[in-house]
Amino acid sequence: MRLKEKIQFKMNQFLLTSLSVVEQGIHGVSLNVLSKDLIADPYPYYNRVRNKAPLYYSMAIRAWWVTSFDLVQEVLVDKRFGVDVRRYEKRWKKILANLDEERRERFDNPSMLGLDPPDHSRIRRLASKGFLHKYIQSLEPRIKDIVDFCLQRIDNGPMFDIVESLAKPLPAIVIAEMMGLPASDHEQFQAWSEDLIVATSTRETEKIEKGQLAARQLINYFRKIIKERRGNPGSDLIGQLILAEDAGDKLTEMELYNTCNLLLVAGHETTTRLIGNGVYLLLQSPDLWAQLREDPSKIPNAVEEMLRFEPPVQATQRFVTQDMEFHGKKLKRGDVILIGIAAGNRDPNTSDNPDVFDIWREKVNQVSFGYGIHLCIGASLARMEAKVAFETLLEKFPHMALVDENPRWGDNAFFRGHEKLDVYKESSQGATADLS
Ligand code: HEM
Incomplete structure (x- = not known):
């Protein structure tokens, strides 16, 4: 990062923190995503903002926040909100001013997550073929083997880190x-x-520089792999995308790299966090672990509740595509709307006792995989991996317990999870928690 960028960045940080203090003073609430308190427990903040106004303009970050369940869904299906930043000159002008050639190329070629229709629809249609529900269901035995493989590698000690041992590699x-x-x-x-x-x-x-380097290395990695595979594409995901590209104008070279890149990355940190957050939530009360062991058929419902209660992706973003009036507020073209996925999941108008983690809920209302045209392609896969992971953990470690009741949350307000989560294989409470 150049010195000018570094200074600009520091100034932005300072401005955000100062404006948050002012906002807190004026409105009694501010969602400062860099604040340590918010990162430790964001839900009281989301609740306060929702109570104030489900569509709320934050002067600190100069963006709108949507925090009720219905509004989250409404914005995500409304075509007047888009994801492609390149359509808003006032936004990209600032971004472009700081980009070198390489980063400019990435900016000019977003993945499907950063594209609006029709390009989005074309790429998504191709990529989705590799994630059909029936195919994902057929992967269950192989996923079980991989979970077993990960757990077999744990050493003989009394405890292990669930994130490092299973949630990350799986x-x-x-x-x-x-x-x-x-x-x-x-x-x-x-x-x-x-x-x-x-x-x-x-x-x-x-x-930030490490992130930029990783983006560069990933693209180069796929350039090399795709070059090697062109003569012999095979039937896997990359093979299908190469064949689609060869069959006509369906994917450009850069779209092909970007799609591979996104598919590789999108499911890692998210599913890792789902498994880690789920273990943490279940072990908060040893009874839950024992109850679920007694009735593993409830694991899929428990996974839905984990997704609702501690969603790995806390928020996403959209841009306003045209000046308009929306729920009584004047929105301007290019305005940023932060979609509060985690906030929507805790909306009391949609879930009874939303701040209670209840794996027996009859209907779990959650938008943790998004909604509308960008709904997560990997949702079935993530659910399947989590289901098999919990089935196996409950079977292999019937009396598992947290080493630390209050493990530290990772310091990213948009991706929520623990970087490390140590568990005892056997708890001293195991005998009392055993319902059998
Ligand atoms: C618990 C795990 C996961 C969570 C919580 C999650 C969450 C999400 C969310 C919220 C979105 C929509 C973002 C938006 O609308 O701005 C999304 C999109 C996406 N996800 Fe996931 N995801 C998970 C796992 C996966 C997996 C396993 C894959 C693939 C291997 C995947 C691939 C994608 C892709 C490709 C998109 C973009 C779809 C589009 O733009 O049309 N995700 N995910």
């Missing part, structure tokens, strides 16, 4: 196999994915 190995990538590379993907995610919400220039 999604990395599964997606690498689906894409036909060498298993030996999966630790490298994890490292790149982590660097990219860390860079999305940090004050430290070093971490």
